[in-house]
Amino acid sequence: MNTVKYWITTYGCQMNKSDSERIASVLENMNYRKASNLDDANLILVNACSIRQSAIDRIWGQTKIISKLKKKNPNIKAVLTGCVLKKDRIKFYGRFDLVLDIKDLPKLPKFLGIPKKTTEDNYLRIKPKYASRFSAQVPIMTGCNNFCSYCAVPYTRGREISRSAKEIICEVKNLVNGGYKEIWLLGENVNSFKSEGINFPELLKKINAIKGNFWIRFTSPHPKDFSDELIETIASSEKMAEYINLPIQSGDNTILKKMRRPYTVKGYKILLKKIREAIPGVAISTDVIVGFPGETKKNFENTKKLFKELKFDMAYIAQYSSRAGTAASLLKDNVSHSEKEKRHRILTDILRETAAKNNKEYEGKTVEVLVDDSKNGFMSGKTRTFKTARFKGKPGLIGKFVEVKIIEALPWGLKSELCKTKN
Ligand code: SF4
Structure with missing residues (x-):
């Protein structure tokens, strides 16, 4: 029998990317092998996200490609999975051979007609x-x-479910023993983790105590669950990287209320001040939505003001798009596309300035970088504060810690010189 070759297209957040790693594992346990490209695959999985309309548009794009490939080879099977709303899934029935809830991943072999190879029923395990x-x-x-x-x-994804703390610690230990240098702890509301009587700060302390040379990062926290205990833990854990993504979503209290975000602008500012005082040099990014239903020019002015005041290092700016089934979908999406574009541009311009100013602080300093990429003789990697540093070097440095001297600060990166290779 010919080997089945699979291809996974992943859209969305780090959680979806992590899910794709589990899908690949299930398929390889079935002796399926990764295809060299989409055209070469006889099993295509689209691990999608329906958080924004643009994500849905991308699934439609994939269906067109799949139907062309199926015309050439009718034996190709296509599966849709991931973070897709029921209302959106229905639209894709008939275009995919199977629409799979990610929690049903352990059942994938059965759906594909292969005798079950795993006894694991919890997909996160x-x-x-x-x-x-x-x-x-x-x-x-x-x-x-x-x-x-x-x-x-x-x-x-349903209601919150935390994994066993013991299993997480065991997984991280194995990764560190296997040479991993960076551990990202993931969750939609990562700091509300609670399992076996252990809360998120306590989990961080236990992971920080694991022997080895590695950094710990997490995403995505909710401001409402960002406790003093968590701030103290980050500040006192040497393996915790000094980078926090703290979603604000809007700089206007009326809009925050409509978004059902249970904090005020003042509360967010107090929290950020505490974080910055406790963790020297911490870099802060945020998530923000422009053009939420009913967002007036005055509401947006408040977000603009907040961006200038809080001087973020990075921001993930989204233009509002309605998702069927959510409470906001009942509100009139009354901010025009061009106005959303304009508001997006304004925040990007402010961010460019604040990020450039923050990065200036790095000039002349020597910092540690985990190298993750190489292009045209230049290497790039992330500092502990999640800034991208670029420098001349050899691809063999990928996956290693190095020390670089910052020569010039740019808004979105740091021009650097390699000083020392660490491991
Ligand atoms: S945006 Fe709100 S509802 Fe959505 S995952 Fe984050 S905290 Fe949960």
């Missing part, structure tokens, strides 16, 4: 086929109980 050999994504919880009015996650 499936050992992933890690895509990187030095940076690993470790989901510690999944789902969300918050029901922000614009968000599909509580409907696609």
